Amino acid sequence: xxxxxxxxxxxxxIRRGExxxxxxxxxxxxxxxxxxxxxxxxxxxVTTGTFGPMCSSGIFINFxxxxxxIKMKRVWLNGVEAxxxxxxxxxYLGAAQLPETDxxxxxxxxxxxxxxxxxxxxxxxGKRIRLEAVAYGTDCYPNxxxxxxxxxxxxxxxxxxxxxxxxxxxxCAVNLGERILYTYMGILRPNLGNASYxxxxxxxxxxxxxxxxTIGIGTRIFLGGxxxxxxxxxxxxxxxxxxxxxxVPKVPAGTLSVIGDLKQMxxxxxxGLSYIGYGATMAVGIGVPIPILDEExxxxxxxxxxxxxxxxxxxxxxxxxxxxxxxxxxxxKELKSGKIxxxxxxxxxxxxxxxxxxxxxxNILKNWIKAGKFELTQPVQLLPSADADIEFKSIPTRTPxxxxxxxxxxxx
Amino acid sequence: xKNKVVCYFSAAQSEQPIIxxxxxxxxxxVNILKANINPQKEGYLVxxxxxxxxxxxxxxxxxxxxxxxxxxxSETVVWNEELCIQCGACASFCPTEAxxxxxxxxIISFDNSKCVVCGMCLDCCPTxxxxxxxxxxxxx
Numbered sequence: 392x393x394x395x396x397x398x399x400x401x402x403x404x405i406r407r408g409e410x411x412x413x414x415x416x417x418x419x420x421x422x423x424x425x426x427x428x429x430x431x432x433x434x435x436x437v438t439t440g441t442f443g444p445m446c447s448s449g450i451f452i453n454f455x456x457x458x459x460x461i462k463m464k465r466v467w468l469n470g471v472e473a474x475x476x477x478x479x480x481x482x483y484l485g486a487a488q489l490p491e492t493d494x495x496x497x498x499x500x501x502x503x504x505x506x507x508x509x510x511x512x513x514x515x516x517g518k519r520i521r522l523e524a525v526a527y528g529t530d531c532y533p534n535x536x537x538x539x540x541x542x543x544x545x546x547x548x549x550x551x552x553x554x555x556x557x558x559x560x561x562x563c564a565v566n567l568g569e570r571i572l573y574t575y576m577g578i579l580r581p582n583l584g585n586a587s588y589x590x591x592x593x594x595x596x597x598x599x600x601x602x603x604x605t606i607g608i609g610t611r612i613f614l615g616g617x618x619x620x621x622x623x624x625x626x627x628x629x630x631x632x633x634x635x636x637x638x639v640p641k642v643p644a645g646t647l648s649v650i651g652d653l654k655q656m657x658x659x660x661x662x663g664l665s666y667i668g669y670g671a672t673m674a675v676g677i678g679v680p681i682p683i684l685d686e687e688x689x690x691x692x693x694x695x696x697x698x699x700x701x702x703x704x705x706x707x708x709x710x711x712x713x714x715x716x717x718x719x720x721x722x723x724k725e726l727k728s729g730k731i732x733x734x735x736x737x738x739x740x741x742x743x744x745x746x747x748x749x750x751x752x753x754n755i756l757k758n759w760i761k762a763g764k765f766e767l768t769q770p771v772q773l774l775p776s777a778d779a780d781i782e783f784k785s786i787p788t789r790t791p792x793x794x795x796x797x798x799x800x801x802x803x
Numbered sequence: 804x805k806n807k808v809v810c811y812f813s814a815a816q817s818e819q820p821i822i823x824x825x826x827x828x829x830x831x832x833v834n835i836l837k838a839n840i841n842p843q844k845e846g847y848l849v850x851x852x853x854x855x856x857x858x859x860x861x862x863x864x865x866x867x868x869x870x871x872x873x874x875x876x877s878e879t880v881v882w883n884e885e886l887c888i889q890c891g892a893c894a895s896f897c898p899t900e901a902x903x904x905x906x907x908x909x910i911i912s913f914d915n916s917k918c919v920v921c922g923m924c925l926d927c928c929p930t931x932x933x934x935x936x937x938x939x940x941x942x943x
Contacts, residue, residue, distance in 0.1 A: 442888065444929065504931070577892050578927045585895050662888055664929035674888055674929075728906060729895070741895040741927075745888045746909035 394432050395685045398769040401435045405766050410435040412760045414753035415594045415681075415692055422693040430693075431686040436760055436767065439596040439692075440613070440678040440752030443589050443744030444664050446575070447555035447626060448673050449485040450511055450653055453547040454522065456480055462532035466524040468510045475524075479532055483552075484510060486663075486673035496668060500573040506671020509663030514543055515615070516658035549653040551615060551661075555625035557677050559597030559645040560701050563588040563721045563740075565733065568707030573668020577743055579706055586703065586731055587741040591749035592696045592723040596679035597645050599692045601638040602777055603630070605681050607770025612649065613678030613756045616660035618765070619651025621679075624774040629783050638691065638777075641700045641720060645774065649677065660752075674745070678752040680760060682767050696724040703733060805853040807836070807876035807919070808863075814844035816869055822850075829862035830854055836920045849876060849920050876920065882913040886932035893933060896923040902933075 404410040411434050413421060418437050422430045452473070454466075462479040465472060470492065473484035488507035495501050514520055524537040543549060564587045566572045566579035573579075576587040592598065600606050610621040625646025633641045660676030683689045703718035704710050718733055725731045726740045759765035775781060812821075817840055825831045831854040840846035852859060866873050882902075891911050893902045901917035902924055904910070913933075924933045 443890070500926075577929070578896070578923075587892075662930060665931060666929055667926045672929075674890075727909065729904065739895045742891040742909075743929075745890045747889040 393686055394428070396435065396683065398682055398684075398767055401682050402766045404435055405760055405763055408761070408763055410760060412436045412438060412680075412757045414750070414757055415439045415599050415694075416750065416753070418689070418692050419593065419695055422689070427686050427690055427693070431683055431689040434683045434689065436757075437599065437681045437683060437689075437692040438678060438753045438756040438760070439591075439594055439599050439681065440676070440749040440754075440756065441557055441591040441595050441744065442660070442674055442676045442748035442752060443591070444575070444666070444672045445553065445556045445558075445675040446487045446670075446672045448511075448551065448553040448675050449483055449488075449507065450514075450549055450551050451481065451483050452549045454480045454482070454541070455545070455547050457534050457537050459534045460532045461524060461526045461534035461537055462529055463524040463537075464526045466522070468520050468522060469505070469513065470521070470523075471505070471507050471510050473507075486511060487670055489671055500668025501670075502667060503665045503669070503671045506663065506665070508661075508671055508673025509665075511653075511673060512658050512661055512663040514549070515653055515656050515661055517543055543654060550650060551619065551653055551656070552622065552648075552650045553625075553675065554648050555627060555646045556649050556675055557596050557625070557647045557679075558590070558643055559595070559601070560640045560699070561589050561643050562704040562710070563701050563726065563731075564704055564706045564710070565718065565738065566707050567705045567709075567716070572706055573666070574706050575666060575669050575672070576706065577666065577741055578668075581707075583733055583736055583738050585741045586721065586726070586733065586738045587743055588701065588721065588723075588726045589743035590699075590701070590723070591744055591746055592699050592727065593694055594746070594749045594753055596677060596681075597647070598639055598694060598699055600679075600681050600688070601634070601640065601691055601694075603645060603774040604688060604691075604776075605684065605770070606647070606679055607773040609768050609771040610679065611765070611768045612651075612680070613676065613752055613759075614649055614651040614656070615653070615676055616657025617651055617653075617655035619649050619677075620768075621647050621770070622650040623648040627783075628775065629781055630774070630776050630779055631781055632777075634777065635698065635700065637694060637698050639694060639699055642702050647677075676748065676752050678756040680756055680765070680767055696727060697722060699723040701726075804856045804859050805851065806859070807849065807851045809874045809876055810848045810850065810866060811872040811874070812846065812848070813870065816871055817844045817846060819869070821866065821869065821871070822848075824865070825852070825862050829858045829865065831858060831862050837922070851919070876918070881934045881936050883932045883934070886930045887911065887928075888930055888932075890929065892927050892929065893924040896927050897921075898923075
């Protein structure tokens with residue numbers, strides 16, 4: 392009979408201050424020393440972490456009302472537009488949004504100095520933010536214009552709701568072409584000049600629970616320096632992909648959608664980024680605790696960098712034009728060493744995700760749990776896993792022929 | 804000896820063959836790392852000077868006598884550790900390992916003395932934590 396623990400048993404130990412909590416790095420050495428079975432009995436929780444650019448991120452805000460009231464038609468924070476096609480003074484500001492005044496790539500490569508992610512960073516830092524809104528005015532909401540200054544304390548609610556974070560594995564980007572490329576994977580030098588990768592490997596949340604056996608809807612997590620929750624699977628969640636013998640996907644696979652109160656977060660863990668020639672985005676700090684319910688789950692958390700592979704993808708033709716070009720796989724231990732070999736050539740590697748900060752997150756989460764400040768939650772529903780029937784779709788090419796033009800379906 | 808310096812000069816000086824004289828008269832090896840001259844012909848040069856210690860010092864004295872302001876390069880390169888998120892992207896673009904990663908901890912560090920001001924780190928840093936700071940003075 393194999394040894395099993397329940398969420399409640401682990402939480403009871405957390406409350407008593409007796410839980411054995413280690414990071415996803417530390418567990419590797421413990422397993423090497425004690426073996427899987429003994430380690431699984433002793434360890435209660437393994438903490439993970441990741442801190443990297445996550446474009447599919449943003450915040451919902453309720454500003455409260457002006458007097459007279461306003462139904463915002465368009466709204467800007469420090470000149471960056473938020474989406475307000477929802478209730479009167481609700482809006483969603485996306486991390487990748489740019490101000491209309493940004494020259495973008497008109498002067499190539501563009502600098503993208505300030506975007507949604509930078510606004511979110513400034514907002515959570517408590518800085519003063521210019522709020523501008525316009526409206527057409529209604530009987531119930533007569534105001535047509537707001538131009539003021541707000542801080543995080545002035546709004547009713549501000550919460551992060553990121554549709555896709557913590558990608559389980561990601562492509563290693565290279566450039567087979569003749570000219571320098573400016574991409575969301577950073578600068579790619581021509582003729583295999585460098586190889587860019589973005590994951591925290593053995594510390595990464597979903598690489599430590601490859602079949603999502605403990606991470607699901609309702610899982611309490613470290614998010615942006617505060618506490619958040621897994622809300623759903625992320626967009627582009629694609630679990631039924633090529634996996635290694637250890638269960639770890641060898642290509643981009645699962646993703647998480649996460650939610651949490653911005654008012655208890657920290658600008659250190661939500662940082663606006665500017666990718667030259669590409670755009671603005673935000674680095675998000677996420678840490679997920681994995682309860683060691685049994686030996687199988689412990690085995691997954693003991694995954695090492697050398698057991699994690701990601702596909703090498705060409706960004707000159709392969710990625711942008713969806714051309715399959717087989718360049719093989721890169722091993723994460725080699726990627727971290729600074730050099731990998733592609734087609735017999737040594738190529739320097741460029742990290743995009745911060746490994747030191749990922750480690751910091753895993754340690755902070757560990758300390759929260761050890762101090763009894765953070766208990767684990769059992770998911771109310773697990774995410775679709777490797778056996779799910781999920782098809783990865785693209786936009787279909789069809790001719791509209793005048794169908795569904797705005798207004799031709801009016802009922803009056 | 805070998806040293807990297809920033810030379811700020813005015814319009815009058817920019818019309819003189821300063822570099823040529825440094826090479827000819829002081830037997831210095833001059834490597835121009837970066838240069839900028841505005842339409843008013845004022846500007847700066849970032850140069851690496853290499854040669855015999857005595858001749859190096861005479862060369863610098865020659866520049867100063869002309870009214871060129873010579874400052875050590877290290878004063879003008881700024882790595883803002885507070886803005887840096889330790890992603891490490893810059894290190895793979897740095898040709899001299901001035902920006903380098905400790906492969907055990909993956910922590911990045913910056914060694915000013917190795918920097919040749921190529922500027923690649925400025926473009927690849929997503930937090931813009933690295934800045935080249937040339938405090939261009941008023942015309943001399």
